[in-house]
Amino acid sequence: MNESYSGGCQCGAVRYHVEGPPSGVSICNCRMCQKALGNLTGPFASFKARVAWTRGAPKLFRSSDRVWRGFCADCGTPLTYQWGEGGNPALTIGSFDEPERLLPTVEFARDNRHPIFEHYDAMVVEPLGNTDEERDILAVLRSFQHPDRDTDSWTVGGQ
Ligand SMILES: [Zn+2]
Ligand SMILES: [Zn+2]
DSSP states (O other): OOOEEEEEOSSSSOEEEEESOEEEEEEEOOHHHHHHHTSSOEEEEEESSOOEEEESOOEEEEOSSSEEEEEOTTTOOEEEEEESTTOOOEEEGGGBSSGGGOOOOEEEOGGGOOGGGGSGGGSOOOOTTOSHHHHHHHHHOOOOSOOSSOOSOOOTTOO
């Protein structure tokens, strides 16, 4: 059986599939990745196989003369990093259905690493649903997030 991976954005308007194994799994601490993902680091997996868009396609923002960054135009989930106009995009690790299958082995731009990565274990651990109030909210909360698997049909926003 071939190794393969699927994923997509939070709302489910954009879904992808790609055959593995990945050719590279990395995080990048550069300021461009931080800004593009609204996050502290840019975790990406790249593949030799062409990424197939199985539902929708990302909108592209050209962040430099060489790089295009893709995101869902409906929900804003950052999805891709693409070098060159027709390049095969790398995919954000967090958007995969099983992100735990992709472990970065390379760190780019360590000189810009956010201070939190030296202090992860010093943080107070606060489980979700720790208080009665939170438990009450979680009990009735209706998620509109696409499930972590392919679906035959899907209505964005849960209507
Ligand atoms: Zn979306
Ligand atoms: Zn970067």
